[in-house]
Amino acid sequence: MSQENEHVKCLIIGSGPAGYTAAIYAARADLRPVLYTGIVPGGQLTQTTDVENFPGYPDGVQGQQMMEDFRKQAERFGTDIRFGYITSVDFSGDVHKVVVDGEKTVTAETVIIATGATAKWLGLESEQKYNGFGVSACAVCDGFFFRKQDVAIVGAGDTAAEEATYLAKLANKVHMLVRRDDFRASKAMQHRVLNTPNIEIHYSTEAKEIVGDGQNVTGVLVYNNQTLEEKLIPVTGFFVAIGHKPNTELFQDILDMDTNGYLITKSGSTRTNIDGVFACGDVQDHIYRQAVTAAGSGCMAALEAERYLAAKEHAIA
Numbered sequence: 402m403s404q405e406n407e408h409v410k411c412l413i414i415g416s417g418p419a420g421y422t423a424a425i426y427a428a429r430a431d432l433r434p435v436l437y438t439g440i441v442p443g444g445q446l447t448q449t450t451d452v453e454n455f456p457g458y459p460d461g462v463q464g465q466q467m468m469e470d471f472r473k474q475a476e477r478f479g480t481d482i483r484f485g486y487i488t489s490v491d492f493s494g495d496v497h498k499v500v501v502d503g504e505k506t507v508t509a510e511t512v513i514i515a516t517g518a519t520a521k522w523l524g525l526e527s528e529q530k531y532n533g534f535g536v537s538a539c540a541v542c543d544g545f546f547f548r549k550q551d552v553a554i555v556g557a558g559d560t561a562a563e564e565a566t567y568l569a570k571l572a573n574k575v576h577m578l579v580r581r582d583d584f585r586a587s588k589a590m591q592h593r594v595l596n597t598p599n600i601e602i603h604y605s606t607e608a609k610e611i612v613g614d615g616q617n618v619t620g621v622l623v624y625n626n627q628t629l630e631e632k633l634i635p636v637t638g639f640f641v642a643i644g645h646k647p648n649t650e651l652f653q654d655i656l657d658m659d660t661n662g663y664l665i666t667k668s669g670s671t672r673t674n675i676d677g678v679f680a681c682g683d684v685q686d687h688i689y690r691q692a693v694t695a696a697g698s699g700c701m702a703a704l705e706a707e708r709y710l711a712a713k714e715h716a717i718a
């Protein structure tokens with residue numbers, strides 16, 4: 402059980418672009434933020450290689466390096482960055498309680514949630530082997546690397562359909578692997594895919610293995626789940642678009658969420674349904690899911706936390 406107690410003005414959960422940006426703004430506003438990194442310090446971008454679409458890096462940057470830069474900038478203004486995982490929260494009182502690693506309780510006047518989301522993968526060994534070397538879970542992030550090449554994409558929902566049409570503008574050919582014999586995507590999205598000449602749809606088809614030369618992807622071995630017939634499709638890029646899981650189990654029955662578990666924030670704001678609790682980044686964004694949008698909403702969360710505290714102090718005075 403909890404031994405130590407600590408009270409802070411601003412507690413930030415998560416160390417991706419949203420959490421670190423919130424920390425930079427909160428620290429500069431003198432909120433003396435404490436940030437818990439979770440088990441993936443730096444967040445999702447530490448799992449990728451080149452990031453070429455974040456402004457300020459004209460030559461691109463490695464994901465690890467970029468998040469190291471974010472961390473240093475947050476630290477420079479005095480953020481107290483700690484390795485620790487939030488295991489439970491209690492937002493029922495006037496101050497918010499957060500338990501770290503099942504042991505230590507921290508109370509906070511404001512909490513900024515930036516716990517992100519996790520891309521769903523197929524679970525193939527070869528998928529992890531070539532992750533960042535031809536395998537990606539983000540067409541908008543990595544499609545550019547496969548200009549005029551042949552690629553494959555797995556998925557049949559609206560996101561997969563949208564990503565397939567995005568890739569089709571860049572790639573020579575897009576092979577879309579659909580597990581069932583029809584699409585889950587909306588009629589409008591299906592129409593777009595079916596009317597894009599360089600997308601070939603392979604129905605009842607699943608990936609068995611991603612094939613490569615040890616360094617990069619060279620193809621995907623697929624099988625028809627009705628006939629069990631196998632074939633090798635030569636591609637240099639393999640995109641997985643089967644969805645994301647927001648990291649929100651902690652907030653179940655406490656914060657408002659949509660049917661997919663994304664936190665709901667007030668329109669044009671990062672405010673949740675609980676006063677003093679803000680959410681930013683991928684944990685509340687199922688649409689854009691980019692580092693720059695995560696960072697932007699992290700800035701919003703810190704500014705809103707600062708204004709919330711100022712209004713509270715003003716009301717007391």
Ligand SMILES: Cc1cc2nc3c(=O)[nH]c(=O)nc-3n(C[C@H](O)[C@H](O)[C@H](O)COP(=O)(O)OP(=O)(O)OC[C@H]3O[C@@H](n4cnc5c(N)ncnc54)[C@H](O)[C@@H]3O)c2cc1C
Pocket residue numbers: 414415416417418419420437438439440441442443444445446448449451452453454455485486487488515516517518519520537538539542543648651681682683684690691692693695
């Ligand atoms: C392979 C890949 C490549 C990508 N490439 C690009 C790209 O090139 N350009 C681009 O703009 N975007 C890219 N993205 C998307 C981008 O990474 C995300 O949009 C961005 O990281 C979201 O930032 P975030 O801060 O919301 O969350 P995340 O980066 O997901 O960070 C979440 C943080 O929360 C922490 N956390 C979770 N639960 C807890 C808890 N209970 N307690 C404490 N901490 C917790 C985690 O440890 C982590 O630090 C890519 C994503 C992937 C997966």
